[in-house]
Amino acid sequence: MALFQVSGLKSYAELREQILPARQTHLFDRTNHYNFGTKTQEFAVPLGVDPSGFLGTCSRDGGVSIDLNHGTTTLAFKFRHGVIVAVDSRASAGRYLASNDVNKVIEINPYLLGTMSGSAADCQYWERLLAKECRLYRLRSNHRISVAAASKLLCNMMLGYRGMGLSMGSMICGWDKEGPGLYYVDDRGTRLSGRMFSTGCGSSYAYGVVDSGYREDMAVEEAYELGRRGIAHATHRDAYSGGAVNMYHMQQDGWIKVCKDDVSELIHRYRKGMF
Amino acid sequence: VLIRPASSQESVLQPPCGPAGLPPAASQTVPLPFPMSHGTTTLAFLFQGGVLAAADTRSSCSGLVACPASQKIRPIHSHLVGTTSGTSADCALWKRILSRELRLYQLRHGRRLSTSGAGGGASADLGGTSGGLQKASPSSSGPGLWYVCSDGTRLRGSLFSVGSGSPYAYSILDQGVRWGLTVEEATSVAREAVYRAAHRDAWSGNCVDVYHVTSKGWTRRKREDLKEEYYREKGRQGR
Numbered sequence: 001m002a003l004f005q006v007s008g009l010k011s012y013a014e015l016r017e018q019i020l021p022a023r024q025t026h027l028f029d030r031t032n033h034y035n036f037g038t039k040t041q042e043f044a045v046p047l048g049v050d051p052s053g054f055l056g057t058c059s060r061d062g063g064v065s066i067d068l069n070h071g072t073t074t075l076a077f078k079f080r081h082g083v084i085v086a087v088d089s090r091a092s093a094g095r096y097l098a099s100n101d102v103n104k105v106i107e108i109n110p111y112l113l114g115t116m117s118g119s120a121a122d123c124q125y126w127e128r129l130l131a132k133e134c135r136l137y138r139l140r141s142n143h144r145i146s147v148a149a150a151s152k153l154l155c156n157m158m159l160g161y162r163g164m165g166l167s168m169g170s171m172i173c174g175w176d177k178e179g180p181g182l183y184y185v186d187d188r189g190t191r192l193s194g195r196m197f198s199t200g201c202g203s204s205y206a207y208g209v210v211d212s213g214y215r216e217d218m219a220v221e222e223a224y225e226l227g228r229r230g231i232a233h234a235t236h237r238d239a240y241s242g243g244a245v246n247m248y249h250m251q252q253d254g255w256i257k258v259c260k261d262d263v264s265e266l267i268h269r270y271r272k273g274m275f
Numbered sequence: 276v277l278i279r280p281a282s283s284q285e286s287v288l289q290p291p292c293g294p295a296g297l298p299p300a301a302s303q304t305v306p307l308p309f310p311m312s313h314g315t316t317t318l319a320f321l322f323q324g325g326v327l328a329a330a331d332t333r334s335s336c337s338g339l340v341a342c343p344a345s346q347k348i349r350p351i352h353s354h355l356v357g358t359t360s361g362t363s364a365d366c367a368l369w370k371r372i373l374s375r376e377l378r379l380y381q382l383r384h385g386r387r388l389s390t391s392g393a394g395g396g397a398s399a400d401l402g403g404t405s406g407g408l409q410k411a412s413p414s415s416s417g418p419g420l421w422y423v424c425s426d427g428t429r430l431r432g433s434l435f436s437v438g439s440g441s442p443y444a445y446s447i448l449d450q451g452v453r454w455g456l457t458v459e460e461a462t463s464v465a466r467e468a469v470y471r472a473a474h475r476d477a478w479s480g481n482c483v484d485v486y487h488v489t490s491k492g493w494t495r496r497k498r499e500d501l502k503e504e505y506y507r508e509k510g511r512q513g514r
Contacts, residue, residue, distance in 0.1 A: 204442035
């Protein structure tokens with residue numbers, strides 16, 4: 001230490017303080033595996049700003065009209081041979097049809113899937129962040145993250161920004177040591193484990209069909225058909241859902257993409273013989 | 276509102292205004308004394324055997340099940356049946372007024388008014404109520420089905436479902452209803468649709484009523500408790 005003082009070199013900590021402003025000591029990897037980002041937020045929200053209040057004023061008549069993309073139908077259910085995930089592919093912005101070819105399933109990694117409903121931007125960002133955290137967990141602890149833990153991570157991220165205008169309704173599906181896993185997570189921090197969920201404005205139509213045809217011991221082809229029918233009938237009645245059915249099957253060794261069927265063709269097939 | 280599962284859909288309440296014919300100045304809107312809440316599942320569709328109408332039997336008032344055994348399908352005359360959804364009081368009143376008017380028409384003109392005429396009359400009268408009515412009957416021109424709403428909407432169609440549980444019922448009906456159904460098949464589709472809606476929608480439930488209208492008049496099936504259906508299905512699934 002005597003040489004250090006004589007040579008006039010500044011210590012690393014002092015140097016760092018001069019370059020970076022005070023208190024900004026965690027530049028890299030703030031969400032570490034001890035606290036999963038619950039102590040420091042991903043974004044610093046300035047005091048006094050109320051994002052959800054601001055968004056409310058935007059959709060008033062006469063004001064700036066920001067219509068968020070909301071309409072969708074997604075469904076997922078667990079059965080003996082895994083988890084079926086089926087989503088529509090329409091993106092609407094108010095009355096305008098932005099796209100009929102959106103992928104609302106986010107492939108987090110080869111054994112985890114997340115569905116997307118609510119604000120597309122929020123879903124994509126936070127689920128990619130979840131993918132990063134799952135990968136880091138795998139590298140640090142040398143085993144795959146469980147579906148329960150992954151959904152808990154996402155849920156805690158949402159809770160950090162509760163009431164600030166996030167909009168996300170997502171289902172995290174996977175297969176881990178406990179078997180097939182299905183969790184519903186939303187922007188309010190709700191996290192529910194269940195056998196079957198459906199989200200979006202077309203969800204009630206999908207619920208009727210899937211409740212009616214569901215059996216735990218279904219064959220794989222029957223389950224595919226049930227998922228297809230659920231989305232097809234929902235898109236038939238709901239104006240904000242449509243396009244094609246994107247269906248995934250979560251199996252023990254990872255997910256496979258089953259099909260991408262156009263709903264108009266499906267509906268014509270199902271409703272043959274109707275007036 | 277669009278990302279929560281099973282979002283509730285309550286029909287919009289309209290403040291009472293005077294009957295058509297009175298000048299607007301005489302019919303001021305009155306604030307409602309307490310928040311009214313209503314939900315239901317009713318459905319009706321046409322098929323080769325006539326018209327089938329089905330409804331649940333729960334009357335709710337916000338969180339309270341005010342009556343678990345109400346009648347949401349009321350016959351208007353021997354060949355005309357109306358389903359009700361919305362505020363029970365309004366529907367009951369206007370149904371009785373409609374029956375009276377139709378009876379008077381029958382007495383004056385010696386024949387029954389057609390469904391479309393009845394629908395027209397109902398929509399003119401319904402200016403101030405809330406909710407939707409469906410009227411189902413076979414008239415001289417065959418079976419007819421009209422959807423009438425308190426804002427004056429009057430639509431003719433072959434399949435309708437009204438109420439907070441209607442989305443759940445619609446998908447079942449879309450799957451199963453075809454022109455060539457037998458009466459038993461049609462009844463089973465209607466029962467299944469009401470059962471699924473009652474299962475998912477908080478404001479629908481208890482029992483299911485099914486009415487079948489043909490050229491010979493309406494017949495009513497015995498009221499069935501949906502709780503039994505739930506336990507039967509649970510037993511089948513072995514859960």
